[in-house]
Amino acid sequence: MTNRLREVRQEKGMSQLRLAYLTGxxxxxxxxxxxxxxxAFPNWRRRFALALRVRENEIFGSQGQ
Numbered sequence: 001m002t003n004r005l006r007e008v009r010q011e012k013g014m015s016q017l018r019l020a021y022l023t024g025x026x027x028x029x030x031x032x033x034x035x036x037x038x039x040a041f042p043n044w045r046r047r048f049a050l051a052l053r054v055r056e057n058e059i060f061g062s063q064g065q
Contacts, residue, residue: 004060004061009034
């Protein structure tokens with residue numbers, strides 16, 4: 001469940017709260033995804049990518065394709 005969500009979010013200067021607002025995903029769930037305790041659902045991966053303005057595979061690698 002390795003991903004670059006935290007890294008990409010921080011590169012974009014975005015807080016977890018802002019990402020939660022933009023995606024409609026609870027901050028606690030975002031934290032669990034960032035820490036590898038939970039896999040992101042496919043529609044969450046799309047929402048993260050759209051909010052961060054990157055391709056899914058930039059965050060999630062091959063699992064984002």
